[in-house]
Amino acid sequence: MSDALLRTPFPERAGAALKDTFLQEALKIATTKFIDLRKQSFAGFPQGEALRDRARAIKEATLQHLDVHLERLADNVERLGGRVHWASTAEEAREMVLRLCRDRGVRMAVKSKSMATEEIDLNEALEHAGITPIETDLGEYIIQLAHEKPSHIIAPAIHKTKGQVAELFSRELRGEFPADPEVLTAVARKALREKFLQADMGITGANFAVADTGTVVLVTNEGNGRMVTSLPRIHVALMGVEKVIPSMTDLVVFLAILARSATGQKLSSYTTLVRGPRRAGELEGPEEFHLILLDNGRSRQIASTLREALYCLRCGACLNVCPVYRQIGGHAYGYTYPGPIGILLTAMLKGNESVRELAHASSLCGACKDVCPVRIDIPRMLVELREHLDREKIAPWTERVVFKALRRLLLSPTAYRVSATVGRWVQRPFVRQGRLRGLPLVFGKWTKTRDLPPVAARTFRERWKELQ
Numbered sequence: 001m002s003d004a005l006l007r008t009p010f011p012e013r014a015g016a017a018l019k020d021t022f023l024q025e026a027l028k029i030a031t032t033k034f035i036d037l038r039k040q041s042f043a044g045f046p047q048g049e050a051l052r053d054r055a056r057a058i059k060e061a062t063l064q065h066l067d068v069h070l071e072r073l074a075d076n077v078e079r080l081g082g083r084v085h086w087a088s089t090a091e092e093a094r095e096m097v098l099r100l101c102r103d104r105g106v107r108m109a110v111k112s113k114s115m116a117t118e119e120i121d122l123n124e125a126l127e128h129a130g131i132t133p134i135e136t137d138l139g140e141y142i143i144q145l146a147h148e149k150p151s152h153i154i155a156p157a158i159h160k161t162k163g164q165v166a167e168l169f170s171r172e173l174r175g176e177f178p179a180d181p182e183v184l185t186a187v188a189r190k191a192l193r194e195k196f197l198q199a200d201m202g203i204t205g206a207n208f209a210v211a212d213t214g215t216v217v218l219v220t221n222e223g224n225g226r227m228v229t230s231l232p233r234i235h236v237a238l239m240g241v242e243k244v245i246p247s248m249t250d251l252v253v254f255l256a257i258l259a260r261s262a263t264g265q266k267l268s269s270y271t272t273l274v275r276g277p278r279r280a281g282e283l284e285g286p287e288e289f290h291l292i293l294l295d296n297g298r299s300r301q302i303a304s305t306l307r308e309a310l311y312c313l314r315c316g317a318c319l320n321v322c323p324v325y326r327q328i329g330g331h332a333y334g335y336t337y338p339g340p341i342g343i344l345l346t347a348m349l350k351g352n353e354s355v356r357e358l359a360h361a362s363s364l365c366g367a368c369k370d371v372c373p374v375r376i377d378i379p380r381m382l383v384e385l386r387e388h389l390d391r392e393k394i395a396p397w398t399e400r401v402v403f404k405a406l407r408r409l410l411l412s413p414t415a416y417r418v419s420a421t422v423g424r425w426v427q428r429p430f431v432r433q434g435r436l437r438g439l440p441l442v443f444g445k446w447t448k449t450r451d452l453p454p455v456a457a458r459t460f461r462e463r464w465k466e467l468q
């Protein structure tokens with residue numbers, strides 16, 4: 001995301017999103033639809049809960065021996081004729097792609113959605129080097145035309161209404177297009193078709209990579225992924241190291257829950273299994289296949305508070321149910337990964353300092369944990385992240401002083417009793433219809449949109465005890 005955007009404090013970014021009526025309309029329609037589809041899908045799938053447990057156990061066991069699985073994956077990819085590259089940082093990963101482009105005279109690259117390429121700002125680097133990147137997923141294509149960033153993990157243009165997309169296409173693709181999704185999809189398809197044939201390189205992410213077989217797995221709904229991986233002469237797949245899974249049997253478990261959690265489908269429309277470049281006698285496929293394994297801060301989190309965030313399948317379900325995301329959308333978060341899991345991934349990739357405001361952008365209601373296909377305990381990690389921010393003195397000093405005072409007060413029965421008595425007097429002007437509303441100073445932020453129960457009056461029994 002741009003530095004200018006990040007210089008704007010989070011409350012201002014969120015405030016602007018709340019005032020954006022188009023955004024509010026688009027978010028409400030899309031997230032409600034995703035929630036309903038997921039609910040219906042799991043309601044008719046009694047094995048779903050057991051598979052979620054199984055998927056979580058596979059992720060946990062894989063992380064225990066991540067190095068072993070990655071080495072086996074690399075061996076198998078190379079055995080199939082592919083090349084494996086290890087990138088410890090975003091810069092290294094970018095440089096690897098650029099070097100491949102330079103060495104092979106690539107002028108245009110078609111892409112199928114990959115949050116990992118967003119994470120390393122690949123498009124900007126390609127453009128800077130004179131290479132044209134073309135996004136080919138409809139949502140990504142829309143935001144590329146609009147010069148924006150994705151605002152959702154699986155639905156990058158979720159913040160746009162169909163009317164806005166029609167205006168954008170009419171302006172950028174020179175035509176008069178109605179706000180009809182079918183027409184707009186056909187327009188994009190026509191514009192993109194020739195790009196697949198012109199491009200020298202196809203760039204994708206990977207939903208999974210199977211260590212036992214060296215298979216890179218792409219889960220998509222639009223079919224463009226297949227063209228990106230088979231038409232250009234070079235295919236580069238970029239994936240975070242945590243995407244490796246041990247076996248094809250494990251893959252079946254993940255496929256059974258991923259699409260249900262993301263879009264409510266039993267399976268996504270296309271599950272593409274890539275096994276190296278084209279072999280002798282095959283009619284389709286690239287001449288070269290490269291797999292870039294991106295660490296970028298992941299491996300140092302294996303033994304940290306944020307370990308569980310490495311289980312994430314990027315299904316987006318936690319975003320759809322999050323009361324904060326549903327109000328402000330993805331751009332207000334300011335980084336590549338939005339929503340509750342995005343806060344943790346940002347802390348993982350960019351350090352705790354980067355989320356000192358965002359760590360509080362959660363009501364800790366637990367809805368994200370309930371819907372997560374691998375049951376990631378996001379609320380627990382957010383609380384621990386807040387604790388780290390306080391301990392590392394990254395949180396604002398006012399917040400640290402308030403929480404320290406509160407801790408002292410709760411630890412001392414006398415201080416607690418005195419403050420309760422004072423509170424009963426002080427609260428009086430703010431009690432309306434039995435609730436505390438419109439509190440002054442720092443408390444005002446809380447009661448601006450919510451209320452609180454007042455400090456309860458003492459019972460006769462409590463008064464009697466105090467008198468004795």
Ligand code: SF4
Pocket residue numbers: 153261311312313314315316317318319341368371372373374375376
């Ligand atoms: S944290 Fe869970 S629900 Fe959220 S995107 Fe990752 S896998 Fe999906």
